[in-house]
Amino acid sequence: MLRFTLRRLFQVVPTIIVVALLIFVIFSVVPGSFATSLFSDGKHAADPEVIARLNAEFGIDKPLADRFVDYVTNLAHFDLGTSFRTRLPVIDLIADRMGASLKLAVAAMVFAVLVGVPLGFLAALRPGSILDTVTMIGAVSGLSLPQFWLGLLLMYLFALQLNWLPSFGYGDGAFSNLVLPAVTLGVTPLALLARTTRAGVLDVLNADFIRTAHSKGMSETKVVRWHVASNALVLIVTTVGLQFGSLIGQAVVIEKLFAWPGIGSLLIDSVAVRDIPVVQGTILVIVLWFLLINTAVDLIYAAIDPRIKQE
Amino acid sequence: MRFGLNFWLGAALTALVVLAGVLAPWIAPFDPVLDADLMNSELPPDLTFWFGTDGQGRDVYSRILYGAQISLTVGIVSQVINSVIGVTLGMTAGFWGGWWDDLVNGLTNVMLAIPSLIFALAVMAVLGPGLPSLLIALGLTNWSWTCRIARSSTLSLKSQGYVQAAQTLGYADLRIMFTQILPNMMGPILVMATLGMGAAVLSEAALSFLGLGIQPPFPSWGSMLTDARQLIRIAPWVAVFPGLAIFLSVLGFNLLGDGLRDSLDPHMRTRKP
Amino acid sequence: MIAPLLDIRNLCLGVAAARSVHPLVKDLSFQIMPGEAYGLVGESGSGKSVTSLAVMGLLKKPLAVSGGEIKFKGENLLSLPKRAMRHLRGNRIAMIFQEPMTALNPLSTVGRQIAEMFVLHQGKGWNEASKLSVDALASVRVPNPDRRARNYPHQMSGGLRQRVMIAMALACNPDLLIADEPTTALDVTVQAEVLRLIKDLCKERGTAVLFISHDLGVIASVCQRVGVMYAGCLVEENDTRALFDDPRHDYTRGLLGALPRLGSRTQNNRQRLIDIDSIIADRSILTKTRFIAPRTLQEGRP
Numbered sequence: 012m013l014r015f016t017l018r019r020l021f022q023v024v025p026t027i028i029v030v031a032l033l034i035f036v037i038f039s040v041v042p043g044s045f046a047t048s049l050f051s052d053g054k055h056a057a058d059p060e061v062i063a064r065l066n067a068e069f070g071i072d073k074p075l076a077d078r079f080v081d082y083v084t085n086l087a088h089f090d091l092g093t094s095f096r097t098r099l100p101v102i103d104l105i106a107d108r109m110g111a112s113l114k115l116a117v118a119a120m121v122f123a124v125l126v127g128v129p130l131g132f133l134a135a136l137r138p139g140s141i142l143d144t145v146t147m148i149g150a151v152s153g154l155s156l157p158q159f160w161l162g163l164l165l166m167y168l169f170a171l172q173l174n175w176l177p178s179f180g181y182g183d184g185a186f187s188n189l190v191l192p193a194v195t196l197g198v199t200p201l202a203l204l205a206r207t208t209r210a211g212v213l214d215v216l217n218a219d220f221i222r223t224a225h226s227k228g229m230s231e232t233k234v235v236r237w238h239v240a241s242n243a244l245v246l247i248v249t250t251v252g253l254q255f256g257s258l259i260g261q262a263v264v265i266e267k268l269f270a271w272p273g274i275g276s277l278l279i280d281s282v283a284v285r286d287i288p289v290v291q292g293t294i295l296v297i298v299l300w301f302l303l304i305n306t307a308v309d310l311i312y313a314a315i316d317p318r319i320k321q322e
Numbered sequence: 323m324r325f326g327l328n329f330w331l332g333a334a335l336t337a338l339v340v341l342a343g344v345l346a347p348w349i350a351p352f353d354p355v356l357d358a359d360l361m362n363s364e365l366p367p368d369l370t371f372w373f374g375t376d377g378q379g380r381d382v383y384s385r386i387l388y389g390a391q392i393s394l395t396v397g398i399v400s401q402v403i404n405s406v407i408g409v410t411l412g413m414t415a416g417f418w419g420g421w422w423d424d425l426v427n428g429l430t431n432v433m434l435a436i437p438s439l440i441f442a443l444a445v446m447a448v449l450g451p452g453l454p455s456l457l458i459a460l461g462l463t464n465w466s467w468t469c470r471i472a473r474s475s476t477l478s479l480k481s482q483g484y485v486q487a488a489q490t491l492g493y494a495d496l497r498i499m500f501t502q503i504l505p506n507m508m509g510p511i512l513v514m515a516t517l518g519m520g521a522a523v524l525s526e527a528a529l530s531f532l533g534l535g536i537q538p539p540f541p542s543w544g545s546m547l548t549d550a551r552q553l554i555r556i557a558p559w560v561a562v563f564p565g566l567a568i569f570l571s572v573l574g575f576n577l578l579g580d581g582l583r584d585s586l587d588p589h590m591r592t593r594k595p
Numbered sequence: 596m597i598a599p600l601l602d603i604r605n606l607c608l609g610v611a612a613a614r615s616v617h618p619l620v621k622d623l624s625f626q627i628m629p630g631e632a633y634g635l636v637g638e639s640g641s642g643k644s645v646t647s648l649a650v651m652g653l654l655k656k657p658l659a660v661s662g663g664e665i666k667f668k669g670e671n672l673l674s675l676p677k678r679a680m681r682h683l684r685g686n687r688i689a690m691i692f693q694e695p696m697t698a699l700n701p702l703s704t705v706g707r708q709i710a711e712m713f714v715l716h717q718g719k720g721w722n723e724a725s726k727l728s729v730d731a732l733a734s735v736r737v738p739n740p741d742r743r744a745r746n747y748p749h750q751m752s753g754g755l756r757q758r759v760m761i762a763m764a765l766a767c768n769p770d771l772l773i774a775d776e777p778t779t780a781l782d783v784t785v786q787a788e789v790l791r792l793i794k795d796l797c798k799e800r801g802t803a804v805l806f807i808s809h810d811l812g813v814i815a816s817v818c819q820r821v822g823v824m825y826a827g828c829l830v831e832e833n834d835t836r837a838l839f840d841d842p843r844h845d846y847t848r849g850l851l852g853a854l855p856r857l858g859s860r861t862q863n864n865r866q867r868l869i870d871i872d873s874i875i876a877d878r879s880i881l882t883k884t885r886f887i888a889p890r891t892l893q894e895g896r897p
Contacts, residue, residue: 026431026432026435027435029428029432030432030435030436033432034444037444037445037448038444038447038448151573151576151577151580152569152573154520154576155520155569155572155573155576156569156572157524157527157528157531157544157547157565157568157569157572158528159527159528159531159547160527160547160561160564160565160568160569161565163547163550163551163554163561163565164561164562164565166554167554167558167561171554171555218697219692219694219697219698220697220698220699220700220701222653222692222698223692223698223699223700223760223763224700225653225684226651226653226684226685226689226690226692227684227685227689227711227712227715227763228681228682228683228684228685228686228715228716229681229685229711229715230681233715237703237711238700238703241700241702241703242700242701242702245702256434256437256438257437257438257439259437259440260437260438260439260440261439261528263439263440263443264439264528264531264532267532268551278440278443279443279532279534282443282446282447282534283533283534285447290444290447294436294440294444297437297440298435298436298437298440301435301436301437302435305435315702316701316702317701317702317747317749318701318747318749
């Protein structure tokens with residue numbers, strides 16, 4: 012198992028390197044620059060001298076090859092550069108906000124799993140029932156909702172009208188601040204989990220070894236407990252892993268909507284002002300997290316299913 | 323081929339969106355951009371303004387109708403780009419194998435390692451806001467899944483008798499790919515494209531909401547929701563209708579895609595859902 | 596007269612489709628005596644497998660019994676409450692299936708799956724049950740049973756997996772073993788071993804066997820009595836030897852005639868496989884006649 016773990020972790024390295032390079036390539040061609048965006052509100056004329064000076068300060072006027080070498084050497088030292096806007100090291104900016112983002116992502120996923128998986132399970136055990144139909148309609152609706160719209164509506168209902176929850180912000184880290192953003196973010200994974208769990212459990216129920224289990228004289232509950240659950244778990248774990256990717260993407264929007272002080276809102280703000288080092292750094296960190304989560308999912312998968320380790 | 327409830331429901335909703343977009347110039351009571359009278363701003367729904375007015379005094383109903391044009395354009399064009407890239411890369415990778423296959427696989431893995439919205443964000447940051455950049459960004463985002471499907475379909479179809487026969491007859495590789503292999507994977511590709519339309523519309527909405535997509539005053543449903551956020555306390559209806567429009571159209575595309583998938587997949591046909 | 600162990604009377608089975616019921620088994624009657632190996636032979640679609648599922652109570656919608664009785668030790672299984680039926684399943688009536696590759700839970704060790712039988716029906720704890728499952732593996736002639744018990748199904752060959760299935764089925768010493776094409780999916784070389792195993796074990800423990808197959812050769816090697824099914828009806832029944840020596844029904848003759856024979860030649864020194872349809876003139880009249888021969892008693896035991 013250890014060998015398998017190391018092997019999987021190793022596979023992350025080439026991918027992240029390529030992604031880092033890709034990020035550099037993409038952002039080296041950004042038209043305009045941070046300096047010009049400072050003056051882009053149209054109220055002042057952009058003074059070319061000022062812009063030239065700022066560009067020199069930020070190192071944007073250096074030839075591409077030099078910039079590339081700087082970028083790579085910095086990365087090797089885990090230095091993600093310095094923010095144009097705040098002059099602070101990018102890595103510090105990210106580290107400050109990492110905790111908040113993680114909290115949100117984990118809370119959303121936990122919510123999705125705790126509600127979505129049991130629903131999918133029950134729907135599969137009673138196909139064609141009212142619960143099944145309602146769950147399926149709910150699931151496809153959940154997948155079609157624009158998440159930020161749901162967030163707006165929930166905000167309106169629970170915060171502004173009923174005043175049960177704060178409408179935005181991290182506050183002092185209280186749970187009540189986490190509820191609305193986590194639920195909003197968790198709805199789409201919930202819908203997909205309900206659907207895939209249902210399909211997975213149905214597949215398992217139709218499998219031959221379930222017929223064998225019945226022929227041994229097991230009751231329905233025992234069949235589920237001893238044979239269905241573990242086999243369905245494999246599919247559930249895979250789905251959770253797949254979902255994390257789009258969750259992280261959507262989290263960016265939700266963080267902005269609820270003014271949640273995470274990496275996502277940092278990214279949006281930085282894109283708006285073309286603070287390139289921050290944008291590059293945050294995207295790299297986000298991708299790295301995503302890859303690590305995928306690896307973790309693969310490892311859990313291998314721990315559950317003995318057939319995987321053979322490969 | 324029998325089509326289930328999913329398909330027909332999805333088709334109906336999609337048709338509704340298409341009609342709204344196509345007929346907008348004739349049935350919209352107001353101009354979505356120009357008819358902006360600040361005297362009429364933030365009015366609740368009534369007989370003149372069926373869905374109320376927004377912060378600039380524009381009729382929400384008309385903007386929603388015209389917004390359908392934007393959503394449909396985004397959905398269709400992005401998926402066409404997606405499919406072309408995905409099918410070309412996947413089919414050639416599966417057919418020729420070797421280093422090209424490795425390269426495509428590596429590229430696909432990298433693409434799959436980047437959450438799609440983040441990638442679209444990055445591209446938008448480079449290209450600047452607006453419809454053309456949006457189409458390119460969304461078109462470049464989700465091709466990896468299509469590529470995977472195209473590749474695995476090609477791998478399994480490659481060993482079919484009629485493909486091998488064509489090869490022995492001396493047909494050029496490209497001709498074989500486009501005449502023998504491509505038609506046989508159209509089903510799954512079509513399903514992916516339909517479902518992808520929904521994803522594209524949702525992504526566009528998110529990007530426009532963040533101010534990075536379609537810029538005001540164009541009536542993208544997503545950007546309408548940006549205004550809605552400011553007005554949520556005084557004019558909540560401004561938030562309801564654009565979101566509802568997005569929801570119903572994406573629901574339509576999703577149901578249509580699901581319905582297509584159910585009819586095309588032989589496994590599904592024998593098993594009851 | 597000893598009472599039959601399994602007594603099927605006028606069983607009717609069908610598929611509920613749209614508004615009508617499409618019959619799969621029509622008025623089927625046969626008996627199996629305690630300790631007897633009874634073979635049910637017929638082509639695909641003759642209704643033999645669904646009959647066995649009906650006996651086990653494992654019929655899934657839309658299949659359903661529409662008439663008749665299935666008596667096991669005098670009790671009609673069709674009118675038993677679910678709980679009682681579950682108690683019988685695995686315990687007194689056990690079944691092994693055709694595909695050993697997919698019949699076992701891939702995520703659970705073989706030992707644990709056998710141990711389930713002891714936990715379920717004999718109320719043993721898991722520790723004791725694990726030891727018993729090693730014994731069970733030994734009884735089906737699996738080498739290194741304690742090591743094998745910790746294997747997962749994918750680590751075993753088809754033949755070994757089928758032995759595991761047999762071990763599971765016979766774990767609680769059932770009165771009746773139903774074997775539905777147990778060797779069809781196995782290599783020919785392995786087939787003979789598995790058949791011998793079934794024959795020996797059942798003879799040892801006095802377990803009756805309902806052996807279902809389309810393969811007459813397999814039936815001949817295991818069973819004392821044979822029933823021939825066609826289109827849901829039992830068209831002939833006789834002691835094995837008698838059936839082979841003197842088939843009465845056209846269909847039975849067709850089946851026997853279609854057996855490939857080693858060493859036989861026809862024209863041009865080429866052996867031609869005779870298909871059953873060239874032997875039987877008209878299939879539609881096949882179900883009109885029945886030939887059920889009475890059992891020959893041997894030393895007071897049928």
